[in-house]
Amino acid sequence: MSESLTQQSIVRQPLIQLIDVKKTYGSGSTEFLALKGIDLSIYAGEFVAIMGPSGSGKSTAMNILGCLDSPKYGQYLFKGAHVEDLTRDQHARLRRRFLGFVFQGFNLLARTTAQENVELPLLYRGDNAEKRQAAASKALASVGLAGWEHHTPAELSGGQQQRVAIARAIVTEPAVLLADEPTGNLDTQRSHEIMALLVALNRDHGITVLMVTHELDMAAYAHRIVTFVDGKIAKDEMNEHPTMPSSADLNMSDTNLTEVI
Template sequence: MGALIVCENLWKIYRVGDVEIQALRGIDLTITRGEFVAVMGASGSGKSTLMNILGCLDQPTRGRYWLDGVEVGTLGPDALAEIRNRQIGFVFQNFNLIPRTSALENAQLPLFYRGLSLKEQRALAAAALARVGLSGREHHYPTQLSGGQQQRVAIARALVSSPSILLADEPTGNLDTESSREIMGILERLNREDHLTVILVTHEPDIAAYASRELAMKDGRIISDRRAAVLSASAAGRPGT
């Protein structure tokens, strides 16, 4: 279906005083539209740094990154903000919901600067909540929802702009086993039925098993890249199957 993400020789170097920290070391990566990719690695392996660059939240020190044919490094702040708002949906471990705002209003947030009427915004937010199984919960506040339901609201917020990519950083890290299965089932369905490209950062093998491609990182490098044919045996025994 064509390359959606192309990374060529990405390096990310941080300086802390006189110390140089090489977070990424020459990453070459191509992700095809519609893939479900899990990125694994221990703390400090570079997986979150890579996710931040793919999400246009950070820039590499050197190297090139193309998103849907556009070289990201050539874009200014306004264009990057537009990409983040329209093409990329973010889901984080801590949900990042606004406590005094309803589920509907939380899901609606990315639409505020789209020039849509309030009625259109609410309709799109309600549809996104329905896609994650939260019809009837639109007016509940985060404190009235379980952890799994809060993460569903976060996924709805990520979906409301109809993005090309959903980036999920440890989306089950604060959830119990059953809620984790439910969240991963939603991500799997969105990938399978809507052909949404999903990139998932996790350190849990049973969560990574939902993906059709698994990247392992260590010391800022990709040390393995396994695809569906190799993963099929382990995926058959994943939670919830």
């Protein structure tokens, strides 16, 4: 085999690619171009923070990456497959199999227990009750909530509710965790604990983390920071010295973490 072919064979391919992606809302005189030709590559195992002011396009990009919206123009490749060509059902299967979501507002069902909330993605996937219960208990233990399975959201703190939301996101063993302002509703201490948990999931289990945040101190945990301005990527920089979680936060977040996934 020639040297050039050998080099080509070991080139790492992106897990996710956006190629000249554009997104418009409205039509005619009210048409608004939210994304103006985005090129972005994400590699397996990265921890990427996506930043930018309100209206910059970062949330639109995140929705497209999460298959919650589709580009108007351009290409979205996931593991080499053209996502923009998939049907609605295929989008749903991609989300269920490969993606986990964490939101600022937790989005937990108020009258159901932590265990039942975490089981929901497995219920939608068609797993039987025994498999759902075992996987949900394992995921809750992995985020430090063993013993809290039967508590409802009203009986949990904000930080605990976000941990339930993260357990729900990872219970399906996703390749990618998309976190949209995951610390936006938390105080400083709880925010750093949640970031320590995301760092541990990325570091110890290779989960690719894509996180939208307005907070520079939260983005500092990521290995790469992508900044959107006016529908374009203004900066895409490696963070050579990401924030390392404190020992206290790691102790909180690493509880039974070796048992997850």
